[in-house]
Amino acid sequence: MRRAARPNGSSRFIARRLWALLALACATSAQARIQIDIPDVTPAIETNVRAFLSLTRYADRDDVTPETMSRLERRIGAETREALQPLGYYEPEVSYEVTQDGDDWRVTIHVRPGRPVRLSEVDIRVTGPGRDLRVLREIIDAQELKPGLRLNHGTYERVKGNLLRAAKNAGYLDAQLTESELLIDRIERRATATIVLDTGERFHYGEITIAQDVINDDAMRRMLRMEPGDPYTLDSLLRTQYVLDDSLYFSSVDIESGEPDRDQRTVPVTISAEPNRKHRFTTSIGYGSDTRMRGRFGWDNRRVNASGHRSKVELIGSSILKQLGGRYVIPVMDVALEKLEFTAAVTEEELGDTLSERAEVGAGLTEALGRWQRVLFLRLSHEQTTAPQVDPQTRQPTGMLETKEDFYLIPGISYSTLPSYVVGGRIRPYYFYAELRGSPSTLGSDASFLQLRLLGERIFDLSDLWHLHLRGEIGVSRVADFSELPASQRFFAGGERSVRGFGLNELSPKVDNKSVGGRHLATGTIELVRDLPRNFGVAAFYDFGNAFDDFSDPGLEYSAGLGVRYRIAVASFGIDVAQALSESGRSPRFHLYISTQF
Known part of the structure; x- marks a missing residue:
């Protein structure tokens, strides 16, 4: 019995290429894209509408069928109106057009926002021991919310968040919003905003534990931007982190705040530091429009002793400057x-x-x-x-x-x-x-x-x-x-x-x-x-x-x-x-x- 001849390797390769090309052509012809146009609106409105539209999630998909498009189309009006409400527009006029060009879709949404809701009354207050904190007064005095402005839900939420965050960063860890109310009268197109922040009592630094053997404890503590009893603030923590990193005594510094003691209103802090290399040698070569070729060699002794003394020797050479210098620094x-x-x-x-x-x-x-x-x-x-x-x-x-x-x-x-x-x-x-x-x-x-x-x-x-x-x-x-x-x-x-x-x-x-x-x-x-x-x-x-x-x-x-x-x-x-x-x-x-x- 004769058997059918098997295709050779070259034939199999050609067949696979033909099938791949055919599959790619089919996939390409099946791909469908959705182009969304929202003409004649502000960038804020366009951004919000695109964020609310279900169409946006399908814009780059290749499986949009007419049935899917029909379902998405029915949501356009409601989603567009919902997108305008956070910006203060509660009675917009929305129309849209959907056209198909081959496998691609084009959606054009026309929006007339209408008259916005405006703030008629704004009541922003801070109570508690930190009510006179400058950073809180600055947020209020910035008047991001004031009568006459168009209602913007995002601005309202941002002011609330800024007040709460500023109070906590200043050490008022129990700060909370005791009142937060936004009343909207759609018929009269006006809104009343109320924000009341209670700072609570301020927390202070408790015990500060230092784990390092690089320099003596006295020199280390004189680098800190806080000490026990000082107000516990994010600013002092960040400045301490910067100063310790910038000192070059340490290769790594970790500042960890412990669990607040709400009875004593204190926060313990633990600072851990690993030693940096004691000696650092640097060489560099470069070119400048003013100096032309230039080079530098330096030797830093970052810790001459446990008191933090340091020394440096540097050799600089260029076409306009040649210098050999040294310095000894005593903190x-x-x-x-x-x-x-x-x-x-x-x-x-x-x-x-x-x-x-x-x-x-x-x-x-x-x-x-x-x-x-x-x-x-x-x-x-x-x-x-x-x-x-x-x-x-x-x-x-x-x-x-x-x-x-x-x-x-x-x-x-x-x-x-x-x-x-x-x-x-x-x-x-x-x-x-x-x-x-x-x-x-x-x-x-x-x-x-x-x-x-x-x-x-x-x-x-x-x-x-x-x-x-x-x-x-x-x-x-x-x-x-x-x-x-x-x-x-x-x-x-x-x-x-x-x-x-x-x-x-x-x-x-x-x-x-x-x-x-x-x-x-x-x-x-x-x-x-x-x-x-x-x-x-x-x-x-x-x-x-x-x-x-x-x-x-x-x-x-x-x-x-x-x-x-x-x-x-x-x-x-x-x-x-x-x-x-x-x-x-x-x-x-x-x-x-x-x-x-x-």
């Missing part, structure tokens, strides 16, 4: 914010067209004064300045370089605002820094000078997405003979955090067309930022400024540009491209942007 009082610091460095630095070669030792005491930080410092400097020579009689350049070597003793004091994420409270929209320093010849310096430097920044929130960032810097020097001012103490402008579009330290008075630095400084920035999704943003900016010798003739330079921003918790990073406007023929320059939270 005092508030370990996170206050310290006694000793420094030493040997530096060779190009500043404009001058060369500064100096050996320095110094000491500084950093203190926290409320929301401010004060630094008292003293620096001893032996500096050699090389700059274009000026004839003392004619005040004209000689075409030669002049080297001047001097000793300076420079005491000074500075004040600056502390970051909000360290001191707590509301995020501050501004930053301020002031420094006064000088070198008196009466104490052994080879020359006398006095300098004042002021720096301020302010962010204005124009809306949720648009922000205006203003920045200004002023520097003033008092010195009898400018040539006696060492290069490191002269003012220069240009580069990042100054006048972008110009090179680093490029702007200053010139001798023989070379930048030699100025007595005074003035720079400013106007920047408009637009937030984008995923923490990105774009910026347009205008910079101006210069270093100069006379306020009557500052010779300001100007530039403008665009930038890209990326935000993380306490800082922003980005890249800017800037074009000089006051000098023609210049090419755009790229700058790195780094800014920390105020």
Whole structure:
């Protein structure tokens, strides 16, 4: 008996491919999609309607049959009307059209919202010991709910949630809404909203248990942002977490709140920490538009002893800066914010067209004064300045370089605002820094000078997405003979955090067309930022400024540009491209942007 011949491997492969193609063609022809259009409505209405529609859940399915579509179609009117009620529209006119094109469906929903229900009476009250808490007053004073506004259920629920959450975050763990009522009169198109929050008693920190053997217990407790008896707040917990992580003493920190004692109204806290590596070696190499090739090597001893002392040695090299420096830090009082610091460095630095070669030792005491930080410092400097020579009689350049070597003793004091994420409270929209320093010849310096430097920044929130960032810097020097001012103490402008579009330290008075630095400084920035999704943003900016010798003739330079921003918790990073406007023929320059939270 003859048997039918079996297909060979090639035939089986072709058969399988044909069946696959046929199945794919059938599946493709069977796929049906639903396109939903809701024209001429606000984004809020469109979003809500799409969320309520059963059609939305079927929009990308491929098994929508005419029977299924008929069932979904019957729900459109009721679901659309229901979607408009949370937005205050209780009598909308809804119509729709359903068309079929092959296996695809198109649904067009027409909505006329009608007259909305408006709030006629609003009663928001806080009772209990925490009724005067500032954060609660701010929520009420924001007037998200007030007579005359269109009723919005989402806003009503948000205000309730914000009040309750703020009270609990401030330590009122038993806070509750004793009244929460929204009465709606559809005929009169008005609504009455009532919210009453009772804060209850405030809870405080109970026993704080610390499990770590990295530094001594006294130094550890001086880093905490709370102590037993203080109000139990989310803000103090977060600040403690940040300070301990930022100290670099620990590789991990866990802060755990125990079960509240409702009789004593206390909350115990346990803090566990694991040691970080004691020694840390870092190397980096990179390229900058101002510094060109640059490299860095560092050695950190994060824990010299159990008291938390630390030391650092760093070697920096680039085309404009070569430096070998070291520092020794002794924490005092508030370990996170206050310290006694000793420094030493040997530096060779190009500043404009001058060369500064100096050996320095110094000491500084950093203190926290409320929301401010004060630094008292003293620096001893032996500096050699090389700059274009000026004839003392004619005040004209000689075409030669002049080297001047001097000793300076420079005491000074500075004040600056502390970051909000360290001191707590509301995020501050501004930053301020002031420094006064000088070198008196009466104490052994080879020359006398006095300098004042002021720096301020302010962010204005124009809306949720648009922000205006203003920045200004002023520097003033008092010195009898400018040539006696060492290069490191002269003012220069240009580069990042100054006048972008110009090179680093490029702007200053010139001798023989070379930048030699100025007595005074003035720079400013106007920047408009637009937030984008995923923490990105774009910026347009205008910079101006210069270093100069006379306020009557500052010779300001100007530039403008665009930038890209990326935000993380306490800082922003980005890249800017800037074009000089006051000098023609210049090419755009790229700058790195780094800014920390105020």
